[in-house]
Amino acid sequence: MPKHKLFELNKIIGRRIGSLKEEIEIATNVHLNPLYVIDLTDEIESLRWVTRIIKWILDRAIDGRQQLGVTRMRLELEDIKKFENMLHEKIQELEIELEDSITAREKEVLINEIDTLGCVLGHLLDLKSGGDEIQAIETSETNNNFHIIDKIVFSYNYPKH
Numbered sequence: 001m002p003k004h005k006l007f008e009l010n011k012i013i014g015r016r017i018g019s020l021k022e023e024i025e026i027a028t029n030v031h032l033n034p035l036y037v038i039d040l041t042d043e044i045e046s047l048r049w050v051t052r053i054i055k056w057i058l059d060r061a062i063d064g065r066q067q068l069g070v071t072r073m074r075l076e077l078e079d080i081k082k083f084e085n086m087l088h089e090k091i092q093e094l095e096i097e098l099e100d101s102i103t104a105r106e107k108e109v110l111i112n113e114i115d116t117l118g119c120v121l122g123h124l125l126d127l128k129s130g131g132d133e134i135q136a137i138e139t140s141e142t143n144n145n146f147h148i149i150d151k152i153v154f155s156y157n158y159p160k161h
Contacts, residue, residue: 004076005127006083010054012123013047020044035105039112046116050087057083084124091117 024040057079091114098110 004058005080005124006054006058006076008127009120009124010051010058013051013054013120017044017047017051020047039109042109042112043116046113047120049090050117050120053083053086080124080128084121087117087121087124091121 020040020043024037024044027037027040094110094114094117098107098114101107101110
């Protein structure tokens, strides 16, 4: 059974957080610019926010799987769309904050956070490229259901003699 795309995205983000932690450790040991370390820490916090959202969506998805007549793929697509919309909303909020920000440092932090969330969206789109397959499968399922219904209706209206 293939894993949920958001689960896969969460693993990618987890690896990124791990590499950022290593980078912070190296930057701290080498005494690099403290603002660089702060930027890396901010990126980790942004990614942690993303992982909390993914966990929340996946937890709700597990609870909501009892719906009848809804395929697993359709539920996954709904989960992905919900997550994608949340990311877009967060980016819009940050862009508004960016317009209102006063200092160059504030702007830099917001730009970094927007870029981080944009990168997450990019990874999501890469994972969703398999979503075309899912939609094709669901379309096929729907068409098959219509053909079955047509056969039942036809055989009911025109019984064999």
